[in-house]
Amino acid sequence: MSLCEGCHAGCCRSFAVPVTGADVLQIVRHQGLSFWEFVCRWADPDGSIAGNYAPHVYFDDEPDAPFVLCLTHVPSDQFPGTTRCRFLREAPDSNGKGDGTPPVGAACGIYADRPVACRVFPAKMMPRNELAILYEVPEYGRPGKEPAYRLCPRQWTPADVDPIQQVQDLVVAQYEMNFFTTLVQSWNRDPGPWLAFPDFLTQVYDQRVQPNPDASQAALRLWNPAA
Ligand code: SF4
Ligand code: SF4
Numbered sequence: 001m002s003l004c005e006g007c008h009a010g011c012c013r014s015f016a017v018p019v020t021g022a023d024v025l026q027i028v029r030h031q032g033l034s035f036w037e038f039v040c041r042w043a044d045p046d047g048s049i050a051g052n053y054a055p056h057v058y059f060d061d062e063p064d065a066p067f068v069l070c071l072t073h074v075p076s077d078q079f080p081g082t083t084r085c086r087f088l089r090e091a092p093d094s095n096g097k098g099d100g101t102p103p104v105g106a107a108c109g110i111y112a113d114r115p116v117a118c119r120v121f122p123a124k125m126m127p128r129n130e131l132a133i134l135y136e137v138p139e140y141g142r143p144g145k146e147p148a149y150r151l152c153p154r155q156w157t158p159a160d161v162d163p164i165q166q167v168q169d170l171v172v173a174q175y176e177m178n179f180f181t182t183l184v185q186s187w188n189r190d191p192g193p194w195l196a197f198p199d200f201l202t203q204v205y206d207q208r209v210q211p212n213p214d215a216s217q218a219a220l221r222l223w224n225p226a227a
Contacts, residue, residue, distance in 0.1 A: 014141020018054035
């Protein structure tokens with residue numbers, strides 16, 4: 001049984017999940033949602049959301065405010081007064097104890113299309129030797145002892161993950177976040193309105209496949225003049 005089975009998914013409740021452009025467009029296409037139905041910009045003045053992972057994006061309405069593009073959160077039914085990722089499906093009913101204890105169990109509602117950040121948790125790639133390592137998961141994902149934000153029941157071990165899939169997911173995560181960071185750097189040279197960002201994303205990703213090397217250089221220069 002996987003470590004996540006039966007868990008109330010404290011990770012999907014605690015964290016702001018940064019997304020890449022590819023994550024966003026995959027969800028738009030496969031889930032039939034618009035950008036505005038699941039993406040938000042979270043202000044990140046101290047860099048705690050972005051960490052060393054996601055880029056800061058700037059917009060012309062608040063030119064000095066660094067934002068990270070994340071999945072939106074909504075109020076939780078299972079744990080009143082807390083929030084969860086809008087894609088988390090909570091256990092619908094009680095746990096049968098009838099004692100007011102919150103029901104256990106929750107699952108990702110877009111598992112096949114979940115962002116790369118969700119796929120790789122709690123692993124990262126060692127840049128020097130290209131091996132994956134598991135990092136220590138804290139007891140709670142947010143300050144305090146709120147049960148909703150309690151994380152994994154025990155620390156992960158290598159036996160809990162697939163060594164092929166995990167590393168492949170990490171490679172894709174790294175590639176997609178690097179690509180997204182490059183295009184965000186281009187956007188940040190002359191930040192436009194938040195409302196224009198989805199069209200910018202679509203335009204860039206629509207050009208990721210070109211018919212020949214000359215066309216690929218021309219396409220790249222449209223959004224990345226430094227290329
Ligand atoms: S997309 Fe799925 S796995 Fe990722 S935080 Fe949301 S519910 Fe959890
Ligand atoms: S908190 Fe840990 S065990 Fe629970 S769903 Fe998230 S990763 Fe899995």
